[in-house]
Amino acid sequence: MILSPVQKIKNISSQEFLRTYLKPAKPIILEDFADPESPAFKKWNYDYFKVIAGEQKVNIYGSEIESLDRVASKPIGQSTFADYLDLITSSPTEHRLFLFNLLSIKPELKNDIHYRDVTDGKILKWLPFMFFGGEGSITRNHVDIDMSHVFITQFQGIKRIWLFPWEQSDLLYKLPYNFHSITNVKEPDYDAFPGLKYVKGYEAVIKPGETLYIPSGWWHYIQYETEGYSVSVRALPSSWLEKWRGFKNLVLIRHFDNMMRNVFKERWFRFKVGKAVRKANRAIKRQKL
Incomplete structure (x- = not known):
């Protein structure tokens, strides 16, 4: 597996961003996508969140290794938002909040982020997560089900994100009828999954104020270097x-997979794993030609 660093830029025009990055689907770290003068960078912190939403119940997610047969892992528990924030600041933990809706619970917070929209009006500012x-917590290697372009802005802590183009899905052992890989790209087992030896991707490290652009259909594995x-x-x-692809994933494939898993249970998962391995083996042969 070969990883190249994602470049960082700022002061790019919409025209140049669309031509150089969005249209050819190339990841980039934008240093000024979120205006550094946004109120969020001045007033948001854990103590502030506890005051405005500390009693809010949140679903907690853990390791996804045990849920490889599912489109999305299930929550492992619940707590108050305040208790969760105390947990992640006290010690390393694999516990995460996934697609958290604080900005829907407190919609006024949306006004605290001012975007420098290099997409020429394409981003959905009203739908933040x-x-x-x-x-140490991680999100398994996956493709977003709706195939949207994603702009992820870091506000506290550091994230390390590995990115792979859609065209390498077979070498990554994409689970058929799902949107994640069955391999551990952080600690690749080249004997069990030799296709990973031919994978080429990118590595991004994003810090507070930086925004990673993830093109539509790109794989991403996320690790929290800090809380x-x-x-x-x-x-x-x-x-x-x-x-x-996005419509098919949301409306057809997801429901078909749920139905087949409910009917055939473990046999359905074994079938998908076998198919993923066969597709990877064919992709390996193409690499050797």
Whole structure:
């Protein structure tokens, strides 16, 4: 596996961003996508969150290794938001908050982030999500089900994100009818999954104030280097092929997979794993030609 660093830029025009990064689907770290003068950078912190939403109940997510047969892992428990924040600041933990809706619970917070929209109006500012995690927590290697472009801005802590283009799905052992890989790209087992030896991707390290652009359909594995949180906004897929994939994933494939898993249970998962391995083996042969 070969990883190249994602470059960082600032003061890029919309025209140049669309031509150089969005259209050719190339990841980049934007240093000024979120205006550094935004109120969020001045007043947001854990103590502030505890005051405005500390009693809010939150679903907590843990390791996803045990849920490889599912589109999305299930929560492992609940707590108050305040207790969760105390947890991640006291010690390393794999516990995360996934697609947290604090900005919906407290919609006035949306006004605290001012975007320098290099997409020329494509981002959905009204649909933000927050992600919190403890030091060492991870999100498995996956593709977003709706195939949107994603802009993820770090507000506290440091995240390390590995990115791989859609075209390498077979070498990554994509689980058929799902949107994640069955491999551990952080600690690759080249004997069990030799396709990983041919994978080429990118590595991004984002710090507070920086925004990573993840193109539509790109794989991403996320690790919290420290505890912290980020906010993501999306832009709809650009091409009709990406739009069709997103629609198919949301409306057809997800429900088909749930039905087959409920009917055939473990046999369905074994079938998908076998298919992933066969597709990877064919992809390996193409690499050797």
